[in-house]
Amino acid sequence: MELRQLEHFVAVAEERHFTNAAARCHIAQSALSRSILLLEQELGAALLVRTTRLVELTESGRQLLAEARRTLEAAASARAAVDEVQGLLRGTLSIGAVPTGGLLDLPLLLSDFHQQYPAIEIQLLGGGGSTMLIEAVQTGRIDLALVTMPTQVPARLHATPLATQPYVFMCAPSHPLADRRTVSLDTVACEPFVDFQPGAAIRAANDHAFGAAGVERRVPFQVDHVSIILDVVAQGLGVAIVPRYVAAGDDTVRWVPLSGPLPVWTLCALTPAARLVSPSARKVLELVVAECADDRADGTNAAEPRSTAGTGPRGSRPLPSELDPSGAA
Numbered sequence: 001m002e003l004r005q006l007e008h009f010v011a012v013a014e015e016r017h018f019t020n021a022a023a024r025c026h027i028a029q030s031a032l033s034r035s036i037l038l039l040e041q042e043l044g045a046a047l048l049v050r051t052t053r054l055v056e057l058t059e060s061g062r063q064l065l066a067e068a069r070r071t072l073e074a075a076a077s078a079r080a081a082v083d084e085v086q087g088l089l090r091g092t093l094s095i096g097a098v099p100t101g102g103l104l105d106l107p108l109l110l111s112d113f114h115q116q117y118p119a120i121e122i123q124l125l126g127g128g129g130s131t132m133l134i135e136a137v138q139t140g141r142i143d144l145a146l147v148t149m150p151t152q153v154p155a156r157l158h159a160t161p162l163a164t165q166p167y168v169f170m171c172a173p174s175h176p177l178a179d180r181r182t183v184s185l186d187t188v189a190c191e192p193f194v195d196f197q198p199g200a201a202i203r204a205a206n207d208h209a210f211g212a213a214g215v216e217r218r219v220p221f222q223v224d225h226v227s228i229i230l231d232v233v234a235q236g237l238g239v240a241i242v243p244r245y246v247a248a249g250d251d252t253v254r255w256v257p258l259s260g261p262l263p264v265w266t267l268c269a270l271t272p273a274a275r276l277v278s279p280s281a282r283k284v285l286e287l288v289v290a291e292c293a294d295d296r297a298d299g300t301n302a303a304e305p306r307s308t309a310g311t312g313p314r315g316s317r318p319l320p321s322e323l324d325p326s327g328a329a
Contacts, residue, residue, distance in 0.1 A: 001042055003075055006068040008035045009047065013065050014139075016054045024139060076276050093280040096125040096133040097146040100267065103163070103245060106146065109287050113280075120280050130201045137270050143281035146288070148201035149266035151208065158277075160269040160285065162292045165243040167205065167262055168255040170229075172236040178254040185213045185260065194221035194229050194238035205263050206241050213260070 011021040012032070022029040040047050047061035057065065093113075097106055110122055125136065130147035137145045138154055146162070153159045169183050171191075177183055189210070196203040210217050221238050223229060226246060232238050234252040243265035247255035269285050271277045277285070 001039065003072065005035050005039045006072055008032050009039060009061075010065065010068050010072065012036060012048065012055055013057055013061065013068075016056070018050075018055060073273070073276060080276065080278055090119045091278070091280060092121045092123060093144075093278070093284065094123040094125065094142040095144050095146075095281075095284065096136055096142045098126070098130055098133065098148065100146070103267070104146070104288070104291065106288075109284070109291060113284055113287060117280065117283070131199060134270060137272065140272075143271070143278050144284060145270045147268060147270055149268040150201070151204060153270075156273050158271050158273060160271070160289065162267045162269060162288060164267075165245050165265045167209070167241050167258060167265060168244045168247055169239065169258055170233050170242055170247040170253050170255045171239045172234055173252075173254050174236060175239070175254070177239075177256060180256050182257045182259040184258070185210055185215050185262075188239060188241075189215045189217045191217075192221070192238045193217055193219045194223060194232040194240050195219050196229075197222050197224055200224075202242065202265070205265070209241075209263055 008021070008025055008027075011024050012018060015021040015024060018029055018032060022032040025032060027035075036048065043060070043064070045060040046058050047064060049056040049058055095106075095110070100106070110124070114120070114122060123142075125133070125142055130145075130150065133142070133145040133147050134150060134154060134157070136142045137157060149159060149161060169177070169188055171178050177188065193206075195206055198204075198207075221229075221232050223232070226242075229240050229242065230246075230250055230253060233240050234250075241258070244255065247253055269288055271281060271285065
């Protein structure tokens, strides 16, 4: 029995689909099927029930899955231990990040890291939003992800909170509520909302907040980019609830604090379980945490652009490319 066979089996068990598992393992489907067949022959037991649509685990397969995961985690820990001895002298670092609109200068931070450890190859994955990046950490495609804190941190992952921002009500300058000191969810529920597509992190937070308050709202505008939300709101077609930094950076809209117990937007770093974090990913995490701590120490919120001081919207709109198109930033 080889580690790669266990990796193939875990991939099929988690994907429930040979084609998807083969793509995840970067091998041909025929090679993956052959690997699973040899594993079943060696163990003398059927591990999978193959159907025309999905793959299901047999009882033997369910028992093996837990052990296979533990074995692979132990092997990863062994590799990490060797890497520790090598002292960050070589290897690859894969990072995923939602664009943060200048809230955290990740390219500059990675440049500092590269100057200290030039032999580490850095790979950066962006776009697709928090959901895709969380899955990439889960499947081991990346070592570290900077994402919106999920409502529930997936098993076998660890979340390190970095910075927070309150959600605010955003409307056009001419809107009747634009000059209010605060508004409640009850007050704004009758408004037409523009929000991200279902599944995006900000949309999920909004849906949860209204649901917890027992308030229904209409979302006639469902988009996939924060710049569209800003444009729709600026034209007076709808209103939105967004993290404060999104609204505070645009002078074509107004934002009003929300009253009542409401969720906050949190930027976090997601890594595998502690013993599986690679030395290079751990070092970058230390740099990110230190930078956010420095921002808090000098009186600024690490999740708030320093150029948007004051209590109202000032400054120019961030470039669309700076913000997470899925709302997951």
